Amino acid sequence: MTDLVDLTIAEARKALDEGEFTATELAEAHIKEMEKAKHLNAYITETPDLALEMAKKSDERIKNKKAGLLEGIPVGMKDLYCTKGVLTTAASHILDGFVPFYESTVSEKIWNAGGVLMGKTNLDEFAMGSGTITGYYGCTENPWKRTGDNKTVLVPGGSSGGSAAAVSAGLCMCATGTDTGGSIRQPASFCGIVGLKPTYGRCSRYGIIAFASSLDQAGPMARTVEDTALLMEVMAGFDDKDSTSAQLAVPNYRKALGGDLKGKVVGIPKEYRPSGINPDVIKMWDEGIRWLKDAGAEVVEVSLPHTEYALTTYHVIASAECSSNLARYDGIRFGLRKDGKTLDEVYANTRMEGFGNEPRRRILIGTYILGESRYNDYFLKAQKVRRLIVKDFDDAFKKVDFLLTPAAPSTAVSAEEMKNQDPITVFLNDAFVCPASLAGLPAMVVPSAISSDGLPLGLQIIGKPFAEEQVFQVASIIEKAANFTKQPHRVRG
């Protein structure tokens, strides 16, 4: 029998239903794997006892033929989702000891579908970062290593780096992420897994700790396109508790997989070839274009002329929103509290000690940007540019059905390398993923190649609003052509 942690969800579900092994055994296998991979620091909180309890109930339901879509499947939950009775930290000290007495809508859907919680996965503090290196609970390690270099520890990307590492290393079969400016897609690329940022409004944000509300979107991460589709079916859907959630039925995404692309037009944005891009990335991209042609698609070049402003725009909007969203962490009602002689001192002491450098930097920037005398020059301008970026995509989608781009301009780097990069270069890591966030479009990353130094590289498919089915179909075609499913270079702890 293959190692249980190597199975896909689809395989595991079938085996569970056929009684080849139990959900409890599947959970135990993952718990064992988690113990071996402690050094990855993929989880902030591991919940093995809860996992076994949930697995036991899954076994009951499987026995009674009442299995849900994810019955008995080990799931990693990004520690930005509020989970009832389980410590929720957002990787920040300011939420010290915070145990929600409510459940996020998306996590609730997963438990209702039979998912088994393995633990709360690590992230950048409040999802601010692209390396899973800014959190209070330490960095997460990428399970991948460069060829011939077993020493250098690489970042998993971020902010959903804990989820990406856990999925990649077999510490769960799938995980949730959140994507505000690439936080699902970039770590998926760095860790060689599949990740989808759905259309804004496709998944409920209720109960997910907010970073930048107009950009935040929950999404699935898994090792195959089919598994990602399955998790997405469970996560998506309208929620009357989230005013920005879309009132649309959830399709069966798995039915969209496979087939060909005859009659479809794929757009290749010319702005996504900046100087300094890793040649391996270009090579993968060209190969990806060929695969889509082989599947019958017509390929055209398109222009997204405002791409170069996307990152700046993103940072203005995200910082502004986060400066307001994070005001509630004040030491008065929950989490960390550091007393002082006056109310202002309580705020200052609590927030100084509770927030790390990254949220502090962004709160300061956001507060500055929203100031009465600066609002027009920064926030309002950024909103206007955001509309232009949306229009770029609208114009492109008049001619094409979807876009194909690389997910990131490079492979994973070490934390050391990342920390030494100036903030601008770090931001550039998000250059390819950020525009789709601003436009609220569905975008998916599929592992597509191995770089010359042995690290995974992903392609990104960007679709029209709510065209997740199209994105899934293209992803499945790339996945098959790339033949990446086995993840041969994964290094086990």
Next chain:
Amino acid sequence: MARYTIEGRTGAWEVVVGLEVHCQVITKSKLFSGASAVFGDSQNCSVSTIDAGYPGMLPVINQYAVEQTVRTGLGINGKINKYSAFDRKNYFYADLPTGYQISQFFHPIVTDGWLEVTRENGEVKKIGIERIHIEQDAGKSIHGQVKGKTFIDLNRAGVTLMEIVTKPEMESPEDAGNFVRKLRAIVRYLGTCDGNMDEGSMRCDVNVSVNRPGDGFGTRVEVKNVNSIRFVKEAVEVEARRQIDAYESGEPVTQETRLFDSDKLETRAMRSKEFAIDYRYFPDPDLVTLVLADDMVARIRDTMPELPDAKKQRFIDEYKLTEYDARQLVSEKEVAEYFETAAKGNDAKKVANWILGDLFALLNSEGKDITESPISAENLGKLVGLIGNNTISGKIAKDVFAIMEKKKKSPEVIVEEQGLKQVSDTGAIEAEIDKVIAANPDKVSEYKGGKDKLLGWFVGQVMAATKGKANPGILNEMLKKKLG
């Protein structure tokens, strides 16, 4: 007519007033959460995780709160904006759990309204209303219960407020008072706010400036939390005087926020412009554009109750009341209702006089409002009816009124029990007249000699003899005939 001015040491000054009125909207649940918006729960018992600003919580608009605001907007002749949006007003305070108040800064739901108020001299003044926006209330900080501690009660956090902002178009303390009174009447008519200023469900910030006649506006000063109509008038008066004194002493008036002290009758500086909070307004990304369905607005428009101005006109047309009386009667919805109940089938003008005279005097002396009146509208109507059909005289009616207040009985029962029925039997009256004439031959001859005034004396004598029950009309007529 001459504009109101305040006389300073160096001449006359005009006053300009604008108001920001916060009205707590009557709804069952809060603006963005399902928690109860009804008061009376013990501290922190009507609070949801949304009101308390818990991580991951999201606001969802209460449609009824929106409808109530639309209703109010229609009531103040405002433009109902199909599209409006919510913004965040950011500031830190312990009773503001999220660190921001959700309000409507850039695109309010109602704009361009107006109300007319009538001045003491009968002049009608139209006052423009710039906007009504919807926002959420903060919680309450309770200081001083335990030394060195502040307690927070979040029951009020998230309750719906409408902020009604006028144009700077009031010209006197009287205008300001009249505006608040009119607005309060309207929201009470509409059932959108209970208008109870002493309980804080209606709160006013008053913007005051002064200028020389012919000059432009002076520097505007905001006076916060003025919580009765009397205080509104007083605050305008004392703040205008303070500014005039400052200008006349060569001191500048700075744009600032001041607090009104109703005991000392003064305003005190709260914070000046340089320390003004930068609220960092920006669109709330958790909420989408508020789009009003046309049929919803139409439905509200179709179900609008009759408002004070229309009711006043109807009272004038239908009941032939004077403008003044009609205006007094419609100033409170409950008074108008009381009047119409009492006036049914009776002489409406007399009913109005009884309400505005005896009843109001009674209520004032007991500090009650009309809903607590010891005399029901039905009974007051019956009393006027008894006068009208000559069962009792107007004079006796005053006595019956006094008994009605104490005994809570209907006037018919009182008249019956106490034998107060007016004597209209001409034979009985004639007999009493004859007795009086026979007993006072000297007065009769004086009267006949031209002393007409003595008629009243004879009336009094007969009235006394009948214990006031003689029908005064019949009595007068018969007396004149008998005395020739």
